[in-house]
Amino acid sequence: MVDDTLAWLLDSDPAVRWQVERDLLHEPADVWEATRARIATEGFGARLLALQDPDGQWAGGAYFPAGFDFSGPEAAEGAGQPWTATTWSLTMLREWGLDPGVLRERRTAELLATNSRWEYDDLPYWGGEVDCCINAWTVANGVWLGADITGIVEWFLEHRMPGGGWNCEWVAGSTRSSFHSTLNSLKGLIAYDAATGGTDATREARRSGEEYLLERDLYRRLSTGEPVAYWVNRYAYPFRWFYSVLNAAEYFRQARLLDGGRPDPRMAEAIEMIRAARQPDGTWLQERRHPGRVWFEVDVPAGEPSKWLTLYATRVLDWWDRAA
Template structure:
């Protein structure tokens, strides 16, 4: 892939948060070049815009998981709001804000001092009570240099017998959820990237991966039928929801970290990903979650999406490169 490729040129004609990842993952630009582009996330485009939405105490919208003054009718009538601290931090991580930059360091320090979970009142970096929320807290905390080992230990202890996780566990669920499992896996992977992980966290990540792999990333184990039609539709931003592209991007990152080959059981999901490519080489945004946001980062449902296209292209580049070696 080169900058003269029309799809690459389209991806580069965008925000710094996309450009630096294209440079690193698709066109193999020298590290000094993509790092310089990544640094712009703090001061330009979507990253700077989201940072400017912070409150003086380091939070977003006055709350940890929910905006201050949240009315449950909003969720019922308009969808879950996505403007509070947890989702804003996760979006900055997706943008690739440098954890070492001044605004990142100051933000996580202020959050630690001032943010408390609505459920239980715990300090933000101590974690909440639900697996999905704690998983994202682990991913964000590990990425931004916070010690989240106690939350990691808790997540490892909350695995279900089938190897994955379900945030409905405390309400009696004994089967893992695709969505909860991918959230936890991403958190454990970020923790492993940052610290090397622990024996327990690596074992937990292995059983969670197996949960998804033995289901080909989207099928019910018992019947072989798709567990949810939306798993085969491409979503952005993912928030806490699941689709196969999110899972494939996770398995790519996992394999790169550990130096392992792609698992053949990813093949059916890879084939579906290829089948959804548009004639012009791009991929569409199939759907997005309703609810309050600070601003949009895609051009709308059914339109080609730079975020979906970036992730799809880097997954296929990784998969095809390994296949050619084999």
């Protein structure tokens, strides 16, 4: 059964396959690096690269496509947002494992510095804006491409909530940390720390954000001990900005590999929630698709076995079980 699942995972786009080779099969570096190099010329990566605009953007906009009607049907509640603009496209390419040299050769960071402005207040792209999730992706994408994002990193240190995390709604007056916002902020900071070595301040900020999630067992309300919401164990790929215990567990896997140390035992219940979702054939199902415009689909419809989710979940459980 395990061999069948691995064979199924290997029969995938290079963006999936190289991670299976590295993280599940533990192949030598020359094997998975050769597969990873194919992302620029085959499959999802090549298709998305071909959609980049001459000015360095995708869909003509920073977070939303050019000309997006914020009062139209696409902006209505439940319609979902478009996932085609620059920030989403860069994030996908980075998370798939594209060699940043491909975009550096295209002078993408420089072009965005000149041509791309945030829809919020027309702010310059690499300066960030007021939403901590957007700023987190910009930090991760910027350090990947060699842009100067130190100002946004400092912004994160100044905008932590008293509870130790972050909330994108701070600008509307919120003073409580959010599961979604805290996880996304942590992802931005760990990308910075992994690329640069970080600072005492960024590492301390990550520790406080991690503690916010860990003291809630990755899914509980601190006040009542009840699950914070139904979405904590609903898994969908791409993750986008949405929180789930699988998304969070993958962050903690990366953090412990970077920082050293064993998995925190407060993750145990969340890990078992992930394990319980495994199907008898060793796969995990796509439970939903986040609505909104996309360039093209990169995973299966809801209800079908997802190679992406199976990769993430198998990798997290392998990490957890090996440490145990």
